Amino acid sequence: MSQYEWPDHATQPLIGKRISRVDGPAKSSGRAKYTYDYNPDGLLIGRIVRCPYAHARIKSIDTSAAEKMPGVKAVEIIQKPGTEISWAGDEIVGVAAVDGPTADDAVRAIKVEYEVLPHFVSDAEPPKNIAAATGPISQDEFEDMQDNQVPDDQVIAILRKQGVSFTADEKWYKAMEGYGVDPKVLTALKAAKVLPPSESKSPYKRTATVKQGDADKAFASAAATHEGLYGIPCIVHCCLESHGSASEWSGNDLTVHISTQNLSGIAAQMAEPLSIPASNIRVLQQNIGGGFGSKFAADRWDIAAARLSKSAGGKPVKMMLGRDEEFEVAGMRPSAFARVQIAADKSGKLVAWQSNSWGTGGMGGGGSPPIPYIFQIPNQHKQHTAITTNQGSARAWRAPTHPQAAVITMCPFEDLAAKLEMDPADMLRANMDILGPRAKVYAEELEIADRLMGWKQRWHPRGDKTAGPVKQGLGLSIHTWGGRGHSSDQDLSINPDGSVDIKLGSQDLGTGTRTVIAIVVADTLGIPVEQVAVMIGDNRYPPSGGSGGSTTVGGVSSAARRASVDARDQLFEKVAPALKAKPEELEAANGVVRVKADPSRSLSWKDACAKIGAVPLTVRGKNPDKTKPPDLTNSGVGGVQMADVSVDVETGIVRVNKMVAVQDCGYIIDLKTAESQVKGALIMGIGYALYEEKILDPVTGRVLNPNMEFYRLAGLNDIGELVVHMMTGKAYDDRGVIGLGEPPVISPGAAISNAVANAIGVRVPFLPLTPDRVLNALEKGGAA
C-alpha cells in the first residue's frame, strides 16, 4: 500500500523550505511570454466599438465606412440594433485590422445611433421605506443567504413562501453540500416552486430580515452600545495584463491564446456561442499577468475575436482590452456599506448586532457581505439591500465579500472597544469562544501578532495625545477563508533518460503553482527541483480546476503527491531486482535510489530510470481521490493582522509604518512563495485601504478615473515595513494543504482603518482613507 500522506517537513529536503520560483528566470529576463505578447506573422489586431452611454437602446449601426477602409479585414456586430445596453463600455461592434492604429481608425469610422435611456449609478444609502422582496429567490440570493449563515429554518421558510427563480444541476447541489449547506435546506430547495424571476423597476432589492435571538432585549441590557456608519466602495482588479485573447482558425478547429485563470474551462464556454464542439478548441497560455478573480470567463470580446478571425479567413486576431476598457467592463469588487449597532457586556463580550447594509455589484448580483464577520454574536437583527446600478458587473475579487465584511465588522468592533475603554486586542481575547471553529488558531496568532507589533507596549487609547500634527495609531483585524483544493488531474512521466515531466491544464497566476508542483514531485522522487519540467497552460493536458478561491495549491499539490508516490513506487519495482531488494525496501533521496537499510546499495537516479525500459513510466494523479487516502487538502484558515499608521492631521495624509500578518494555511509546500502571497496581499490591502476607488459620474454614468494616474495603486513608497509570520507545526501541518491567495487580503482595510481611528481619535467611516475623508472626519468629530 503506497504511503501518500505528506511527509514531516523536518525530514524533507524541499517541501516547506524557501525555494525560489521555477519560472523566476524566464520572468526576470523578459523571456516569459504572455497572451498580450503573442505576435505571429499575419496577426490582426482587434478593437471594440463600445457604448458611450450607461443605459441606452441601439437604434442603428453603420459599419460601411469602416469595411471599406484599407487594412480593415473584418467587422462583426456584437449586439444588434434594438438591444438594450445597461452599462457604459458595453460591446457593440468588433473590428480586426492589420495593425492597432488602423483598427482604432475603423472604430472611429463606425456610426452607432442610440436612444439614450435614464441611468442609475448611485450606491448611496437606499431610501428607508423599501419593502422586503417577496419574489422568488435567485441562485445568487440563495448563495448569499448561505454565506451570511442565515439560520436554516429561516431559509427553509423563505424558500417555501417565496419559491425560487432557478433550477440547479446535481453538480451544484454537490458543491453546496461540499460547502456544508444542511441537507434539509437542499431538500427544501429542491421542493420549492420555480417561478419566473420577479420583474422590478426599482434598483433596490431588500432581503428579508434575518433575526437570531432577541437583539432588542440584548441591546437594552448591554453594558455598552455603539452605532456607526461604515463602508467600502467599488474597486477594480487592475490586472497589469488586461483581459483578452488571440484566436485563429484552421478549418473548423480553433486555437485560442487567452489570459485566463481557468484554462481547462475556456473551451466549453466558447463552444456554444461558436457552435463547434469543445474538443475542436485548443486553449493555450504560458503566463498570465494577473487575474485576482476577474479572468474566469471567455468574455464577449473573446468570442468576438474568434468570429472576426473566422471572417478574416482564419487569420489570428488578437483582442486585448485597453486600460480604460479594463476599468469599465472587466469586473469590479462590489461596494458594501452599513449602519451598524453593536453591543457588549462589561467584559467586552459581544452580545448583540444590528445592521442595515447595502451595496452594488453593478447589473449583476455581487453578494452581500457575511456580517457580522466570524463573530457568532448570539442576538442579531440584519437586512441587506442590493442596488442594481448601470455599470459593468462585479466579478470575484480576491476573497469575494470578505474584505467588506471585515471592514463592516472589525471597525465597529474597535469603536465599541474604544467606548468600553478597552484595548481591542483584549476585547478580542474576551470573545475567543464566539470565534467559531478557528478560535484556537486566532488565539495563538493574536499573541504572535501582539509580540511582532509590540502591541502591548505601544498601543494607546484612542487619539494620540502627543504634540505635533503627526499622530500614530495601531489597529487590528481577523479573517477566515476556506481554500480546499480543487479537482486536478495530472500526468507524471519518468523518462528512461531520467528526465521527469508533469502535465496539467492549469495556470500559474504568479502564486507559484508551477513551483509547488515541481517541489512536491522533486521532493517525493529525491531529485532537484530543476529536474522536473512542469507543463501547464494547454487544455490538451489533463484537466485541472480554475484558479479561484485559493483552491489551486491544495488541488495541484495533492494530485502531484499522489502521482509522484505512484511513479516512485512503480520505479522501485523496476529497480528492485538490480539492487537485490524488495521494492518496499527502497527509498529515493539525494538523486539516488537506494536500499533504506543499506544506502551503499544504490543506483544514481539516471541509472535507476534506465531500468524503466523504452517507454516512459507514466501515471495519472488525481485530486480528490478517495481510492488513495488520506485527503491531502483541507478547508478553513484564520489570520490576524495589525497595522501601525501615521496620520498628518493637517494634511489628512495617512502613511502605513508597519503591517504584521500572522497566517495559517495548513501544510506549507514553499515557504518563500507563501510569504510572498501574504506580503502581496498586504500591499494590495494598503492600496484599497488608502487609494483605490472606482468613481462613477452620476451625470454621465461613466467611470471618471479609468486609468492608472487617477486610480492609484500602492507603490513601493507606500508600504512601510511588512512582517509576515506563517503558522507551522504539527497542529497546522497535519491539516493538509490549504489555499492562501485570498485570506491575507481580507484584513488590511479594517486593520488600517482601525489604526487611523486609534491615531486621530475619530472614525473615518468609508475607505479609501483619502486626505479629504480624513479631514472631513476630523472636522465632524472634533480635533484629535
Place this chain on the structure above:
Amino acid sequence: MPDDKRRKPEADPGVTRRDFMKISALGVAVPAVLGPGVADAVAEEVAIQGPGKVPITLLVNGKKLSAQLEPRVTLLDALRENFDLTGAKRVCDRGACGACTVLMDGKPVYACAVLAIDAQGREITTIEAMAEGDALSPVMQAFVAHDAQQCGFCTPGFIVATTNFLQTHPSPTPDQIRRGLSGNYCRCGTYDGIRAVVLAHAGGQQS
C-alpha cells in the same frame, strides 16, 4: 533626417495642428525679448511626417531595426509589434505605470510615452539586452532570489528601472530607494522583494 523623407501630408484633411503652429509662427511678429536665436528656430522649415506610414529606423540593443510606421506609433508598440521585443509591457499606455520602461541613451523612459519616430538616432536598450547571453544579470538573479516577482508582468520594467537605479546610485539611501523606484507599479505586491534586491545590492557594494 535626410531631405527625401520630408514631405507634405499625403492626405490633406484641412489645416493640421502642426500646420497651424507653422502658420502662427511665421505670421505673427516675434517678440523682441525672445532674441534672434528663437526667431530662427521658429522660422525654420518643419518636417511634416505622415499621417501615412514613413520609414523609421531605430537603434535597439545595438542593432538597427527598420519598419514602415505611422508617426503616431509609440516606441513601445514599435518594439513589441514590429520587432517582437515583448519584454516591455503595454499596461497603462500613458506614462503612469512603468511596465514599458526601457533605456534611451542610458536613461529610463516610458516607451509608451515616446513616439517611435522621435526615438530615432537614440540608443534604445530593452530588457532583452540586459541578460548576459543565456545567463541572468545580477539584478535579475536577485529578483529571483528575493522573490521580487509574482505574475511577472511588471518585472521587466522594474528590472530595467532597478538596474539603472543601482548604476546611478550604487549605495542608495532608503529615501533614494523610495523615490528612485516609485515610477513603477506592481499589482501583485512584490515591492518588499524589490526593496530587498536593492538593499542586498547596496550592502554588497558597501562591504
